[in-house]
Amino acid sequence: MKGKAPFSRGRGQQGLQGHMQILRRPYLGRGLSDRTVDVLTSACRDSTQKQYVTSIRKWEQFCLHQNISYQTAGITDVLEFLSSLYFDQKLSYSAINTARSALSSYLAMNSELRSVGTHPLVSRFMKGVFNSNPPKPRYAGIWNVSEVFMLLRQWVPVASLSLAKLSLKLVMLMALVSAQRVQTLQKLRIDRMQVSADAIIFYVYDLLKHSRIGMTGCKVVFSAYPTDDRLCVVSHLSRYIDVTKALRGTESALFISHKKPHSKVSVQTISRWLKQVLGSAGIDTDKFKSHSTRAASTSAARAMDVPIDHILAAAGWSSELTFEKFYHKPISRLGVFADSVLSSVIVSP
Incomplete structure (x- = not known):
């Protein structure tokens, strides 16, 4: 998969099917039936799926630019990706945390990254993001x-x-x-x-x-x-x-x-x-x-x-x-x- 865009951006129903295919990819080729994969994918709500797809697309583009495999990248690559979201894209703690959760699901079958979301270095990185730029409520005050x-x-x-x-x-x-x-x-x-x-x-x-x-x-x-x-x-x-x-x-x-x-x-x-x-x-x-x-x-x-x-x-x-x-x-x-x-x-x- 190196050097090749792993997805195409569809629109309408075709785009929705493309989203589902992205989320289904980690489970394919493992002898699982389509209905079992459907249930595994349904672990995420519709709104969460949309957020995850956005993060996964960014991850795949990052891997493409770094000329590394988006499915077999290591923990160092994950940390550099999260770092790029923080420094280059100026994303909030919440958005970066969503990306972490998305990768935890997407890379769940990789032996090294079996629990990428709870990896000690990833957890420490997220704590650093939180301390450097803690999430803020949308409103400081409210209307009467x-x-x-x-x-x-x-x-x-x-x-x-x-x-x-x-x-x-x-x-x-x-x-x-x-x-x-x-x-x-x-x-x-x-x-x-x-x-x-x-x-x-x-x-x-x-x-x-x-x-x-x-x-x-x-x-x-x-x-x-x-x-x-x-x-x-x-x-x-x-x-x-x-x-x-x-x-x-x-x-x-x-x-x-x-x-x-x-x-x-x-x-x-x-x-x-x-x-x-x-x-x-x-x-x-x-x-x-x-x-x-x-x-x-x-x-x-x-x-x-x-x-x-x-x-x-x-x-x-x-x-x-x-x-x-x-x-x-x-x-x-x-x-x-x-x-x-x-x-x-x-x-x-």
Whole structure:
């Protein structure tokens, strides 16, 4: 393989198949059946596979330029590759760590590099990168949820809202009072929904970002907020389901497009809706993206002295360290959690 480009960059479905072939290469030629290789490759989530392919392509190009075999390179070559990512490409600790993980999978069959990710020299190199350029949270501070709630309170009455505006308001309310990821909101289904007098519960069985062996799926509860119906997620959710009933046909996904053919929306669409609301509320969307709703809502709840276990349960975090390090920011029931977030809004007549 020396001196020859080991892959070609395809597009569309051909490109996706090319990605899978790159990840399958370490297992080929070892007497394994295609279905066994499929399972081994599936150990990585789709998003992880895309990240790994990016790193592996860089590794293969590095080996090509160094005139070494990308499959049988030694530990010295791996260290020099990681060093090039740090010094030449100025990549962050997180990006370099992803490359390390990708090589651990890609070179897993090489006897010398059986555990490249845990090799003492690689571990020491990563520690050096961490100490020299420690990872930083995306936001030093976070926007005040009151600014968004004040905007949403103006979008009334719910019965007169267009489907487009109702969609925007509902998805923002749901994001803030639940602190769920956009991915989770996109997975909500009306055929996995339980309605009671004061709450609507969704059961999510899909594989989520925080899913792991022994912990899959989740239950997302949206409680009524009788204190201010203008911010009540249950009343808006009920209205949304009524309005979309005649449009969705057999579509069971909660959020559908407000334009024909009214099909299930993507994660990117929901992110765009959230960002649109943030922009309308005067939030700097060049700085704060849709994911910032999690930091904004959990930080608001913490400022209202909501117990940390309520916050962790609502957001799906297992460790308080995750919240404190990446989400708890100073600010420029579910019950407890949702009501506290909503009550942080500045009361107006």
